[in-house]
Amino acid sequence: MQRRQFITLLGGAAAAWPLAARAQQPAMPVVGFVNVASAKGHEPHLSAFLKGLSEASYVDGRNVAIEYRWAESRTDQLPAMVADLVHRQVAVIAATSTPAALAAKAATTTIPIVFTTASDPVQLGLVASLNQPGGNVTGATQTNVEIAPKMLQILHELAPTASVMALLVNPSNPTVAVDNSKELQAAARTLGIELHVLNASTDSEFDGVFAKLIQLRAGGLVIGGDSFFTSRIEQLAALTVHYAVPAIHAYREFAVAGGLLSYGTDFTETYRLAGIYTGRILKGDKPAELPVQQATKVELYINLKTAKALGLNIPNSLIGRADEVIE
Numbered sequence: 639m640q641r642r643q644f645i646t647l648l649g650g651a652a653a654a655w656p657l658a659a660r661a662q663q664p665a666m667p668v669v670g671f672v673n674v675a676s677a678k679g680h681e682p683h684l685s686a687f688l689k690g691l692s693e694a695s696y697v698d699g700r701n702v703a704i705e706y707r708w709a710e711s712r713t714d715q716l717p718a719m720v721a722d723l724v725h726r727q728v729a730v731i732a733a734t735s736t737p738a739a740l741a742a743k744a745a746t747t748t749i750p751i752v753f754t755t756a757s758d759p760v761q762l763g764l765v766a767s768l769n770q771p772g773g774n775v776t777g778a779t780q781t782n783v784e785i786a787p788k789m790l791q792i793l794h795e796l797a798p799t800a801s802v803m804a805l806l807v808n809p810s811n812p813t814v815a816v817d818n819s820k821e822l823q824a825a826a827r828t829l830g831i832e833l834h835v836l837n838a839s840t841d842s843e844f845d846g847v848f849a850k851l852i853q854l855r856a857g858g859l860v861i862g863g864d865s866f867f868t869s870r871i872e873q874l875a876a877l878t879v880h881y882a883v884p885a886i887h888a889y890r891e892f893a894v895a896g897g898l899l900s901y902g903t904d905f906t907e908t909y910r911l912a913g914i915y916t917g918r919i920l921k922g923d924k925p926a927e928l929p930v931q932q933a934t935k936v937e938l939y940i941n942l943k944t945a946k947a948l949g950l951n952i953p954n955s956l957i958g959r960a961d962e963v964i965e
Contacts, residue, residue, distance in 0.1 A: 694917020
């Protein structure tokens with residue numbers, strides 16, 4: 639071999655070494671994060687998910703990449719969003735709402751799915767059982783559907799003479815809407831209350847809902863546990879005060895935003911648990927072997943400033959049970 643050819647070959651090999659070294663580095667895993675609502679209003683929940691992920695030693699941009707998909711309350715967009723994540727062959731799909739979880743479950747039987755839901759995941763068909771999920775799906779659930787009757791009871795304690803109450807549900811999320819309606823209608827019959835179920839799936843329908851509440855002379859409003867309502871917490875809190883309607887929501891953020899009452903499990907905790915499970919799956923754990931986690935601690939928050947604005951006296955028995963009183 640001539641000297642010039644040898645130098646050329648050597649130079650070419652040296653230039654190729656960094657490329658070869660880079661090619662040997664493992665690709666950063668990608669997590670597909672999909673939710674039926676919008677990013678606005680879900681900042682605390684997303685932070686909790688990222689916190690759980692970091693507890694499992696994964697940090698977005700450092701050793702994992704996250705692809706976000708927000709449906710902006712358009713449930714019909716979810717199948718296409720999930721299909722895109724499946725096409726991209728993401729390592730895990732974090733489906734952080736009931737509609738998103740159902741769409742993901744229908745889209746793939748191979749990519750691991752971690753869900754958050756306020757409904758019974760067994761009844762939804764997401765898992766075979768809580769202890770042994772089976773398949774490619776696991777996650778975290780709340781007890782908010784089960785405690786909906788208690789929310790109505792709390793409103794009844796606040797307004798014991800009220801004979802009419804209302805429930806707000808999102809008809810575009812029928813699974814949660816039907817569960818909430820069924821539970822509260824049974825509770826209303828027990829309490830001797832007439833319960834009206836009102837529907838809203840867009841911002842433009844809120845004014846009509848509150849006009850109906852005034853027409854019904856409803857003594858209180860239970861806001862159903864739905865991602866659309868969660869992303870509109872500040873708006874709903876302001877509307878309940880504007881229309882002077884005592885209202886209760888499942889999540890603490892409602893009372894903090896100026897709503898009267900909140901009663902439910904810590905929504906952010908389910909996101910943290912989902913983040914931990916996502917990290918564990920990235921490390922090699924199988925969804926089928928990860929029992930569904932349940933956030934069971936229930937908290938009551940009362941906004942006394944709002945109560946005063948509404949001209950309400952909160953019973954001492956209710957204040958004594960509160961986890962936090964906002965003044």
